[in-house]
Amino acid sequence: MGRPVLRTPLCDLLGIEYPVLSAGMGPVASGSAPVAVGKLAAAVSNAGGLGVIGGAGFSPERLREEIRNIRQMTDKPFGVDLLLPSNYMGGAASGEMPRDPRDLIPQATYEGLKKIAEDLGVEWKQNPDLADPTRNRPRGGGMSDGQMEVVIEEKVPVFASGLGNPAPWIDRLKANGTRVLALVGNVKNARRVADAGVDVVVAQGTEAGGHTGRIATLALLPQALDAVAPKPVVAAGGIADGRGLAAVLACGAVGAWCGTAFLVADEANQPEMQKERILAAIDEDTRITRLYSGKTMRNITNPLIEAWEAAGFAALPMGLQGVLTGDLMYSIRESGRTELLMNAAGQASGLLTKGRPAADILNDMVAGASEILGRSLAQSVTAIPG
Numbered sequence: 001m002g003r004p005v006l007r008t009p010l011c012d013l014l015g016i017e018y019p020v021l022s023a024g025m026g027p028v029a030s031g032s033a034p035v036a037v038g039k040l041a042a043a044v045s046n047a048g049g050l051g052v053i054g055g056a057g058f059s060p061e062r063l064r065e066e067i068r069n070i071r072q073m074t075d076k077p078f079g080v081d082l083l084l085p086s087n088y089m090g091g092a093a094s095g096e097m098p099r100d101p102r103d104l105i106p107q108a109t110y111e112g113l114k115k116i117a118e119d120l121g122v123e124w125k126q127n128p129d130l131a132d133p134t135r136n137r138p139r140g141g142g143m144s145d146g147q148m149e150v151v152i153e154e155k156v157p158v159f160a161s162g163l164g165n166p167a168p169w170i171d172r173l174k175a176n177g178t179r180v181l182a183l184v185g186n187v188k189n190a191r192r193v194a195d196a197g198v199d200v201v202v203a204q205g206t207e208a209g210g211h212t213g214r215i216a217t218l219a220l221l222p223q224a225l226d227a228v229a230p231k232p233v234v235a236a237g238g239i240a241d242g243r244g245l246a247a248v249l250a251c252g253a254v255g256a257w258c259g260t261a262f263l264v265a266d267e268a269n270q271p272e273m274q275k276e277r278i279l280a281a282i283d284e285d286t287r288i289t290r291l292y293s294g295k296t297m298r299n300i301t302n303p304l305i306e307a308w309e310a311a312g313f314a315a316l317p318m319g320l321q322g323v324l325t326g327d328l329m330y331s332i333r334e335s336g337r338t339e340l341l342m343n344a345a346g347q348a349s350g351l352l353t354k355g356r357p358a359a360d361i362l363n364d365m366v367a368g369a370s371e372i373l374g375r376s377l378a379q380s381v382t383a384i385p386g
């Protein structure tokens, strides 16, 4: 069998062979490197898709290094994804940070977390770095500003904003020939980023791993398409094999943006234990929680998430939530209870059965979709337009 053909207008727009993008996945734990490092992105780009670096966890300097690294690993187009949240509580940026950032958080919730830790058998320890003014402070808008300058200076082929609106940067990005994508989880934000001039809207359904909204992919995609037409829309959330890819292309998407499917790629920077948990997961094993970032994030569930949700605590804005949970996460890591740490993954986890190279994941997805769209659909469905 020859190499399958699967093309959409997205292929021409981005200069890629197949309309599959690996999501720019950031770190799964605070302070760690992103899941979607250059190695993963390069593997996807070399296989014909578009690999995207999850730049969110990188300092500007480290991001520049990774962009230069990926250029050594592929001569194909690639992307960089960053989070541009509008409600990031970054005291460090405003200069209003008290000596110990714990002073910013509600004591009752902090004490509640201590109790949860105790119930889970985790010994409570204070993270010494939390009160160190040179380390681990909530990072404000200054962080993403610095990252964006690097994206612009390095003239990356594709930029994707994972949260927020890239509007302030669009003119400079476009002047470099950078294609701009923006992830959205509802129609209102689809319109907002389309009006800002992004090239492609990525409509992400609630099935997705990581930060996610409330509307399912199959319901959101046609509404987003209608709202921003004729702007192209890529679908995300729950797409992990050829069937999902064929479905969203049939619906009118020009491509698929896939995270969970690539979480178990050999090249993903993901702890083995977390990959195994994802491979073992069934359809009902994920849950949305604000515990880890302050924003709604889909994770493989665990007893800590269940206890946090049952307690009904109000989460704090992104950044401050990291201060609130800083001692808890430190205590968990110190006691080796890694199963309680963040393990962002989507509902498609239940579809995944083995870890393998990213190229195999992409090739199977493309082969499956081209088989469905090019052959089996016509055999199993009779459709004659009236």
Ligand SMILES: Cc1cc2nc3c(=O)[nH]c(=O)nc-3n(C[C@H](O)[C@H](O)[C@H](O)COP(=O)(O)O)c2cc1C
Pocket (backbone or CB within 6 Å): 023, 024, 025, 026, 027, 028, 035, 054, 055, 056, 081, 082, 083, 161, 162, 163, 183, 204, 207, 208, 209, 210, 211, 236, 237, 238, 239, 257, 258, 259, 260, 261, 263, 343, 344, 345, 346, 347, 348
């Ligand atoms: C571990 C993990 C980390 C993620 N980090 C980011 C991120 O930093 N920026 C972003 O735009 N999206 C991030 N996402 C969401 C993905 O970009 C993507 O929209 C989502 O994974 C698609 O749904 P799927 O997981 O069902 O394929 C992350 C997803 C996961 C699973």
